[in-house]
Amino acid sequence: MGLESKLGDNIFTTQLDKFLNWGRKNSLWPMPFGTACCAIEFMSVMQNKYDLARFGAEAMRFSPRQSDLLIVAGRVSIKMMPVLQRIYRQMAEPKWVISMGACASSGGIFDTYSTIQGIDNFIPVDAYAPGCPPRPETLLDAIIKLQKKIETERSIHYK
Amino acid sequence: MATPLEMLQKVQDKFSDNILKTSDRLGEATVSIERDCIVDLMNFLRDDTDLAFDFLMDLCGVDYLEMGGFERFGVTYHLYSMKYNHRIRVKAFIPETDPKIDTVSHLWHAANWAEREVYDMYGIGFNNHPDMRRILNPDDFEGFPLRKEFPAEGIGYRDNFEKIERLGAQ
Ligand code: SF4
Numbered sequence: 001m002g003l004e005s006k007l008g009d010n011i012f013t014t015q016l017d018k019f020l021n022w023g024r025k026n027s028l029w030p031m032p033f034g035t036a037c038c039a040i041e042f043m044s045v046m047q048n049k050y051d052l053a054r055f056g057a058e059a060m061r062f063s064p065r066q067s068d069l070l071i072v073a074g075r076v077s078i079k080m081m082p083v084l085q086r087i088y089r090q091m092a093e094p095k096w097v098i099s100m101g102a103c104a105s106s107g108g109i110f111d112t113y114s115t116i117q118g119i120d121n122f123i124p125v126d127a128y129a130p131g132c133p134p135r136p137e138t139l140l141d142a143i144i145k146l147q148k149k150i151e152t153e154r155s156i157h158y159k
Numbered sequence: 160m161a162t163p164l165e166m167l168q169k170v171q172d173k174f175s176d177n178i179l180k181t182s183d184r185l186g187e188a189t190v191s192i193e194r195d196c197i198v199d200l201m202n203f204l205r206d207d208t209d210l211a212f213d214f215l216m217d218l219c220g221v222d223y224l225e226m227g228g229f230e231r232f233g234v235t236y237h238l239y240s241m242k243y244n245h246r247i248r249v250k251a252f253i254p255e256t257d258p259k260i261d262t263v264s265h266l267w268h269a270a271n272w273a274e275r276e277v278y279d280m281y282g283i284g285f286n287n288h289p290d291m292r293r294i295l296n297p298d299d300f301e302g303f304p305l306r307k308e309f310p311a312e313g314i315g316y317r318d319n320f321e322k323i324e325r326l327g328a329q
Contacts, residue, residue, distance in 0.1 A: 078296075078297060079296070079297050113304050113309070122323060123323045
């Protein structure tokens with residue numbers, strides 16, 4: 001917010017942080033980066049049975065500039081990695097990344113020349129959803145974990 | 160509709176010098192040829208009134224290595240005739256020392272991208288192709304992934320990206 005750089009780390013900014021984090025964690029705007037089968041599972045998370053709206057994250061945006069949660073669902077090929085990095089760079093701070101599925105997190109079964117062995121080698125990842133594909137509950141779990149993480153963030157670190 | 164034997168006979172009569180082997184195993188006509196006659200043969204198969212192979216179903220590369228091909232590499236063409244509902248398979252063999260063959264993309268436009276894929280994966284060049292570039296791998300990729308000597312994990316391309324750090328990392 002710019003305020004904290006003047007005020008430093010005091011009771012006022014910590015209370016402000018709490019308030020901001022409360023707002024941020026309950027209104028995540030996901031940007032789906034679906035490249036394979038995991039993206040299909042991600043769709044079911046958005047639908048009414050699992051309903052991501054319960055966690056305040058139903059406003060999907062297909063533009064990185066309008067979203068603050070990048071969900072990488074599926075394998076990322078060597079041709080796609082520069083695209084993913086570019087999308088990550090286009091997102092405004094603060095931003096978070098969920099790596100959904102075995103492929104995005106580690107390459108999964110695709111130990112091949114064309115598959116990135118875990119996107120966390122090249123972009124920062126905040127939460128992982130394990131599974132092939134992860135069940136919707138697993139992704140919800142990752143989002144809840146991410147919300148817990150957002151609660152503890154300090155705006156003083158975003159200068 | 161021509162039976163496999165009739166088709167093979169027709170091809171045999173015309174191209175006997177360049178044919179390495181023919182087969183009608185399982186009722187499928189297969190003809191193995193030297194690469195030099197590929198355009199003439201394909202032209203003949205397409206334009207002959209009794210054969211009329213108007214559809215190139217698929218075209219793919221093969222690395223025979225120790226699988227007993229006539230040469231190290233091969234390009235396999237699968238043709239189909241919409242008119243007569245019959246098929247033929249053509250195998251052209253290509254030596255490792257000079258991996259090149261003439262394009263058939265002027266006969267069937269479908270061959271254009273398929274030939275680029277063969278080039279991308281096996282490094283087999285197609286003479287006179289209108290746009291001989293890689294199609295699946297990045298342009299600066301090195302090596303030909305489907306050649307047998309290429310390691311499945313690649314030779315480092317997948318590990319060579321810039322690492323983006325978290326802003327305000329704690
Ligand atoms: S983890 Fe499984 S479901 Fe997800 S993209 Fe990979 S193969 Fe598909």
